Amino acid sequence: MPNLHAVIMAGGSGTRFWPASRARRPKQFLPLARGSSLLQATVTRMAAVAGRERTWIATNPRQAETLDQAVAGFPRERVIVEPEARDTAPCVALAAAVIGAHDADAVLAVVPADHLIEPQAHFETLLQRAVAVATEHHMIVTFGIRPRGPATGYGYIERGERLDEASPAAFRVARFREKPDLDTARRFVGAGNFAWNSGMFVWTLPDLLTAMASGAPELAAATQAMQQAARAGDPQALHTAFARCPKTSIDFAVMERAPRVAMIEADLAWSDVGSFTSLDAVHPPDARGNVTVLAEGARAVVKDARDCVVYGEGRRLVALFGTSDLVVVAVDDAVLVCPKDRSDDLKKLIEHLRESGHGDVL
């Protein structure tokens, strides 16, 4: 696919993986994907379809500095550095401008850096379908994940009619739906025509600019200014134009307003890995429900324990003996022990650490 460029959005931070994640080491840098970082796994996945030379990482200046920790040897010239974190719409606009300066007819596949997806081969097939729909139908294409349960942590996509006979698994999008409460989620899953919104999109550059122009004119104007600045090689003008982008999400600015949106229905093992307790989506539990995720050199021994999550880094052994329903995280300079049902509430601990003079470990 010579025209396809992959843009990996890697600017997020994420406190829900403390102490593994830090201000300078966001979730996508963590080795949560069977030994490699989520970001490395995403690069591998996208490069398999778009090619390494058309795979880009969009991130903020701080993470750009330490990118080698997560993706050793990724070429600097394909790192798109956002001058500041301004949500996903400015990120996509900047990527569109930089890539558009090289290739005005590019097809963009924009994906978050911190998702787990399996199997790889099936994802590749679906991505190729998405590109076909984007180029042939001139639609904006999103990926809807076939729900594996009534999750309340994801937005949903209500699908409309099938696009055509030639594009199996491709549907019109009827509506985007906010994260539902549990009853609503159950209804969605029961209805059969709802999918999890994965936050992965495919579009041609001209179609994206058209959608922006009608739905988010300020964003469209900033994008054009950035594209001119990128062509002229004027970083100052690029930054100025970036600062004019509205601080909003690409979902809100484009997807939910565009008249022609398609959905590829994806039956994948997929997780946005929201917290330690969601690791079981890709790391199968042992017979007693314990999930163990270890970076190279780390060891874990789980004895007489059940339904625990262990995450280890560094040359150390983590031993759980007789415990249940705990999250235990051990990295070089910090250890966390917390019941599973409190692990979504880590922000409270983070605040407490900041206020009590332990900001250096955040």
Next chain:
Amino acid sequence: MPNLHAVIMAGGSGTRFWPASRARRPKQFLPLARGSSLLQATVTRMAAVAGRERTWIATNPRQAETLDQAVAGFPRERVIVEPEARDTAPCVALAAAVIGAHDADAVLAVVPADHLIEPQAHFETLLQRAVAVATEHHMIVTFGIRPRGPATGYGYIERGERLDEASPAAFRVARFREKPDLDTARRFVGAGNFAWNSGMFVWTLPDLLTAMASGAPELAAATQAMQQAARAGDPQALHTAFARCPKTSIDFAVMERAPRVAMIEADLAWSDVGSFTSLDAVHPPDARGNVTVLAEGARAVVKDARDCVVYGEGRRLVALFGTSDLVVVAVDDAVLVCPKDRSDDLKKLIEHLRESGHGDVL
């Protein structure tokens, strides 16, 4: 007290403090005594009465090598190295021989290296009383701790009549009693004339040799042979004689058989620190029952947690968030998480670690 020599028995290992304790780093090496090791605290305590130049450490060859970790700068010439671990009777016999070679009229105070005792000043007074009883009455003197509850983990001493008006808190020993079951322990404590057997003893060298000769003649013979070897400066003969000592405890070989045994009744905060859950004897819990013991450089943050024990070493922060009734131990190369009510059962985990190829962290 020019004639008093303190002998600190430091040969024990102890798996109940894993992963803080290791084969080469026994419990008495751990910084469990308010920032210093138990052994260092014991050296300080005994040297305050016997003098630094008459304070000895008896230990095995392996721990002798790493003694500086626990007591920096302790002089090599006052380390008594047991050729092999053979229980406490051979240890005391060797110490008696080595010290007796210098000073045949020495008074020996023999104490374990791994006890916590407070307050220091009161202990000093009691030790001086014990020395007075040993020298004036020619009795073997033991310390009985006034019980703070019906503990089943300690042996008990049943006291007899008061020794005399001149020695307050000194009694004849009526009987030594094994570790009791809970009902028996309650009866002992209720009766008022029982004390915890602290395993600390004071005697003159001639009285010890007399008691050995009548109660444990093999041990007495070996002791005399060791004393000759020590005077002659013949380490080979010393080792040979040591190997002839029966492998038994000093309690069994001497104390329980000696006709004239006295007890100093000691109202001290005392603990033999049997496990992590016994640290509260000397490290007071916070308002929610959490006990925190940290070596230099380590930090702990306990948030919304109750009745937990945290032990930390090294430059790391241990965070407990929302937990209850857990023991959490974090050292450089290992982390243990275990419910308090399983912490006395650590041997089972240790065996499992050994059998599953993780013997390097033991």
